[in-house]
């Protein structure tokens with residue numbers, strides 16, 4: 124150990140504390156047990172209580188009840204799995220003042236990695252705001268470095284970054300002097316929409332001018348000549364034949380904190396566009412992260428790394444200090460590999476039409492995971508230890524020395540981001556972020572935990588980072604398709620939490636991972652339920668016990684208890700009733716479209732029929748669509764197989780329910796209701812929840828309605844399904 128390390132003297136004052144809510148947990152466990160008893164009764168009913176046989180169709184009825192049994196076993200077991208994330212939740216609280224007292228400004232180096240991939244989908248101005256927000260973190264600038272990885276290889280993004288480097292000289296000192304929050308200029312401006320202090324006016328004027336220049340350049344697709352002259356050495360790295368999929372490494376250190384003169388004003392700022400060649404796989408974001416890990420090791424070599432998506436700006440300048448309270452804690456902190464903050468968004472409406480907020484996930488489930496060994500790494504808003512993400516096992520000695528031995532020549536550093544550098548190395552396997560999975564971050568975090576590490580979840584009131592969530596139905600479903608597919612692939616991969624995690628992480632955490640890994644296959648039972656219930660309703664086949672039978676009680680209890688509980692939890696997390704209702708709709712749509720496609724895609728990949736792709740999520744909404752989103756009108760608009768499926772299921776249910784109600788009204792004794800009351804209930808609820816879909820298919824005229832072709836096909840398919848089933 125060198126002299127350098129004297130400041131890391133052991134301190135016994137804890138830098139954070141962990142709290143539990145014993146009373147709530149016990150109450151929850153009692154409730155949970157009561158639900159489980161009823162699930163068990165339902166299974167018992169399906170297996171042992173003979174179905175009422177209508178002579179003519181014994182075989183069919185037996186088969187149907189077998190299929191229902193399968194679905195209910197899946198639901199029940201999945202429910203047991205989800206209990207892991209509510210069984211033992213913890214909350215972490217940090218003592219940032221103690222950190223300041225102990226370390227002063229002598230904090231370890233922190234490198235921030237920001238990924239961007241496409242100047243159209245991810246506008247340079249948005250990226251630059253993220254960069255500026257972290258450049259102004261409450262952290263000593265000589266210890267902070269910001270790396271922007273541009274997989275789009277775009278001159279426009281580079282140009283925007285040069286502008287940001289200039290503006291940062293005003294912005295960063297301004298933020299620190301006046302304690303500005305949030306520190307993304309755009310977010311600051313919209314927060315201060317009514318009235319600025321005089322001190323801010325000058326700065327804001329500079330920002331607006333810069334924003335105009337960047338936006339002009341973006342709309343015209345042309346970098347201003349002045350900028351080209353000023354940053355000649357940067358722009359000269361673009362050749363006339365450079366395309367996003369074919370170019371050499373472009374590396375430019377825009378602000379170099381290693382040089383004396385810039386010290387203590389703004390952090391180091393680096394632009395990187397790693398080499399890309401058509402014959403080499405670039406491994407999407409994971410590849411970008413690994414290139415940054417290597418490049419930064421030769422420039423600033425921060426001991427800690429913060430990873431952000433290009434749309435996730437820092438909303439709370441204290442987040443780095445909060446994270447360090449955990450990572451630098453002498454006792455418990457030592458075993459924690461990464462600190463994950465929640466993924467929160469600032470572009471959503473109150474009732475969160477597409478359930479993008481993942482409220483319960485972020486305010487309940489992640490605390491539950493933390494109690495079981497630590498949250499997943501979700502790819503953004505996460506602080507890592509450099510050497511752990513690079514492969515260090517728990518128990519091995521950490522390399523704390525942060526001295527860069529010598530300043531390497533740019534050409535030598537650039538070689539680290541070449542296409543061939545990783546050949547015959549462990550990069551992407553045992554080192555760095557793992558390759559080959561659409562949710563590379565989750566599998567990387569899991570592997571870290573399997574090497575003996577824990578992770579921690581920090582969710583301060585003042586949200587640390589805010590990003591952009593998709594605000595239209597199709598994009599939401601596409602994103603969820605990627606996630607569900609990726610998580611299911613993990614389950615089947617060699618790193619499966621079930622067999623790989625066995626004995627390495629706690630049972631609770633294995634189950635915690637399974638909650639997500641089983642998203643894709645849970646599409647199957649939901650599909651069964653939502654197809655069979657309405658079809659059997661018109662054919663007059665009862666699937667559930669009679670309304671008068673006491674076997675109805677477990678079915679009723681499970682349904683009511685689960686929904687009342689989920690509503691209460693949702694409201695407790697700050698949601699609205701409409702928000703909850705929207706989320707229930709999305710619960711259904713996710714399962715019957717995204718997850719189902721994710722499931723099918725994974726199977727196809729296993730059979731070698733297709734390959735993984737990463738569909739980048741759009742960060743700007745088209746104007747008319749954005750208006751509709753504000754009014755919380757559901758957006759369809761595109762022809763998509765996922766919509767065709769949703770449309771068909773919706774129509775099928777509508778027809779069946781309508782037909783059954785007609786029959787009920789014309790019959791004299793209401794016998795159908797006696798035997799099929801629960802089915803009426805389910806089908807009725809489906810009609811109500813699908814209402815926005817019916818509006819989009821049948822009544823709306825705007826551009827966001829369901830395309831006519833999808834509507835027609837859906838109706839034809841639904842009618843054919845009804846007819847076929849009727850003749851069965």
Ligand SMILES: O=c1ccn([C@@H]2O[C@H](COP(=O)(O)OP(=O)(O)O[C@H]3O[C@H](CO)[C@@H](O)[C@H](O)[C@H]3O)[C@@H](O)[C@H]2O)c(=O)[nH]1
Nearest residue numbers: 238239240274407408411432433501502503561562739740
């Ligand atoms: O080839 C690529 C593709 C994507 N990205 C970047 O990866 C980030 C995430 O991509 P995005 O399209 O925004 O995906 P989301 O669905 O919003 O991302 C969520 O899900 C991903 C896993 O699917 C995680 O990696 C992300 O951190 C998480 O925010 C963005 O900054 C992109 O610029 C790259 O750098 N290179």
Ligand SMILES: [Mn+2]
Nearest residue numbers: 432434591740
């Ligand atoms: Mn994103």
